[in-house]
Amino acid sequence: xxxxxxxxxxxxxxxxxxxxxxxxxxxxxxxxxxxxxxxxxxxxxxxxxxxxxxxxxxxxxxxxxxxxxxxxxxxxxxxxxxxxxxxxxxxxxxxxxxxxxxxxxxxxxxxxxxxxxxxxxxxxxxxxxxxxxxxxxxxxxxxxxxxxxxxxxxxxxxxxxxxxxxxxxxxxxxxxxxxxxxxxxxxxxxxxxxxxxxxxxxxxxxxxxxxxxxxxxxxxxxxxxxxxxxxxxxxxxxxxxxxxxxxxxxxxxxxxxxxxxxxxxxxxxxxxxxxxxxxxxxxxxxxxxxxxxxxxxxxxxx
Numbered sequence: 349x350x351x352x353x354x355x356x357x358x359x360x361x362x363x364x365x366x367x368x369x370x371x372x373x374x375x376x377x378x379x380x381x382x383x384x385x386x387x388x389x390x391x392x393x394x395x396x397x398x399x400x401x402x403x404x405x406x407x408x409x410x411x412x413x414x415x416x417x418x419x420x421x422x423x424x425x426x427x428x429x430x431x432x433x434x435x436x437x438x439x440x441x442x443x444x445x446x447x448x449x450x451x452x453x454x455x456x457x458x459x460x461x462x463x464x465x466x467x468x469x470x471x472x473x474x475x476x477x478x479x480x481x482x483x484x485x486x487x488x489x490x491x492x493x494x495x496x497x498x499x500x501x502x503x504x505x506x507x508x509x510x511x512x513x514x515x516x517x518x519x520x521x522x523x524x525x526x527x528x529x530x531x532x533x534x535x536x537x538x539x540x541x542x543x544x545x546x547x548x549x550x551x552x553x554x555x556x557x558x559x560x561x562x563x564x565x566x567x568x569x570x571x572x573x574x575x576x577x578x579x580x581x582x583x584x585x586x587x588x589x590x591x592x593x594x595x596x597x598x599x600x601x602x603x604x605x606x607x608x609x610x611x612x613x614x615x616x617x618x619x620x621x622x623x624x625x626x627x628x629x630x631x632x633x634x635x636x637x638x639x640x641x642x643x644x645x646x647x648x649x650x
Contacts (some may be wrong), residue, residue, distance in 0.1 A: 351426050352453065352485070352513065353554045354391035354576065355568040357561040358399040360603050360610055361413070364620030367626050369404075371619045374376040380422050381615060386424050387397050387563075389569030392422060395565050397430030397455055398492065399603045404621040407438070411445040418450045427646040428557075432457030432487060436472050443480040453483040455515060455557070457538030460493035466501045477508045489517035489540055499523055503569055515546075519571055524551040546587045548574035559602060560593045563609045564642055588646065592638035600631045609635050612646035 364486050385393060387587055392632050395417045396402045396410055414429045417561040419425050429446035433439040433644065443620040458464075459472055486505060490496035496518070505511050513536025516523055521544055527537050539548035544588055545556035549572065561568040574583040597605045601624065608627035610616045612635075620626055627635070636648045 350429070350512075350534075350536060350550075350554065352392055352538070354556075354572040355389070355561050355565065356392040356394050356395050356428065356538070356557045357385055357390050357392045357556060357565060357568075358557050358559050359473065360386070360562055360616070361396065361400040361605055362607075362610065362616035363621065365623075366405075366488065366619050367615045367622060369622045371621045373378060374617060374619065375416060377616050378417070381610075382417065382420050382435060384615065385565050386421070388565035390425065390561060390565045390568070391572070392426040392428055393417065394428045394451075394455060395430065397432075397487075397488070398555075399559055399562070399606065400430065401621055401624070402430050402432075404624070407441065407445075410442060413447065414446050414451055420583065426452040428453045428455050428485065430455045431643055432458070432459075434459040434462050436475050436522075436566075439472070439476050440479045443476055443484070447480055447482040451482065453485060453512070454480075454624040455485045455487050457487040457495050458493050458495045460495065463495050469495070469501055470504055472647045472650050473505050473511065474508060477486070477511050481510060483512045485536065485538070487510060487515040487517070487540065488514060491517070499526040499530055502527060505649055506531035506535045512536055513538060515556070517541050521547045521551050524548055524553050528552050542597070543591070545594075546575050546583050550578070550583065559597050559606055560590055562606050563597075563613060563639065564590060564593060567642065580619060589642050592641045593635075596631075596634045596638040599634050600627060605631055605635045608632055608650075609639060609646070610647070612636065612639070612650050613644065614647065618650075
C-alpha cells in the first residue's frame with residue numbers, strides 16, 4: 349500500500365510577527381508544528397506549497413526549508429515537497445533540490461499565469477520527471493493557476509514511471525472515475541479540496557492534501573480513515589463538524605485564514621509575507637465561529 353494515503357497536511361510556514369516582503373520563518377514554531385502533526389495522526393507533511401507561501405520564498409529559502417523539514421521529521425512521516433513553478437527550468441531546479449534534501453516525493457503545481465496548452469502541460473511535467481528521479485505528484489488547481497490539466501493529459505503523464513499521482517483540486521468529484529479509468533488502480537488520486545474530500549475518497553480517491561488538517565489534524569485523520577474504509581456514515585458525521593472550517597479557511601486567500609487560526613490556537617505568531625496580508629476582522633470572526641463549531645479551543649479576541 350502506498351504511504352501517501354489519508355490526511356496529508358498542506359502545512360503553513362509559521363513566521364515571526366509582521367507583514368513584510370521578507371517576514372522570517374520561525375523555525376522553532378515550525379518544528380513544534382511538525383511534531384504536532386506526527387502526534388495527531390497526519391499521514392504526510394506537504395511542505396512549502398501554496399499554503400506554505402512558496403511563491404514568496406526565494407529559491408535558496410525554498411531549498412533550505414525542505415532540508416530543515418526533512419531533517420526534523422527524520423523519517424517519522426513522509427515529506428512531500430512543493431516544487432512546482434511556472435518556469436520548467438525552475439521546477440527542475442527545485443525538484444532536484446528536494447531530491448538532494450531527502451524528500452520522499454514532490455508535488456508540482458501546473459504552471460500558473462502562463463496558461464499552457466494541454467500539450468504544454470504534458471511536456472512540462474515530462475521534462476521534470478525525466479530530469480529528476482524522485483516520485484512526483486501532479487497538482488491541478490485551476491482556481492489559482494488559470495490552467496486546468498484535463499484527465500486525458502493526466503492519463504498520459506501517468507505512464508511515466510516516477511509520476512505517481514495527482515492532487516485534484518477542482519472539487520469535481522466526477523473526475524475520480526475518469527482518472528481511475530485512465531490512470532489505473534495504482535495511481536494516487538488525492539483531493540485538494542477539503543469541502544469535497546470526503547466524497548472524493550468515497551468515490552475511490554486515496555486521501556486529501558488538506559488545509560483543514562493544519563488546525564484539526566486528528567479529526568481529518570479520522571475522517572480519512574473512515575472514508576477510505578467505506579464507512580460513509582462515520583465519515584459524514586466527522587465531516588459535518590468540519591464543514592464550516594472547510595469553507596471559512598478560504599474566506600480570504602489561502603493561507604490568510606488558516607494562519608490566523610493557527611495563531612489563535614497559540615501555535616504561531618501573527619506573521620505573513622506580502623503581498624498577502626493579515627486576516628481582516630470579518631475573516632477572523634468567521635474563522636473563529638468555524639473553530640468553535642469544530643470544538644477547537646482558541647483565543648477569539650486576537
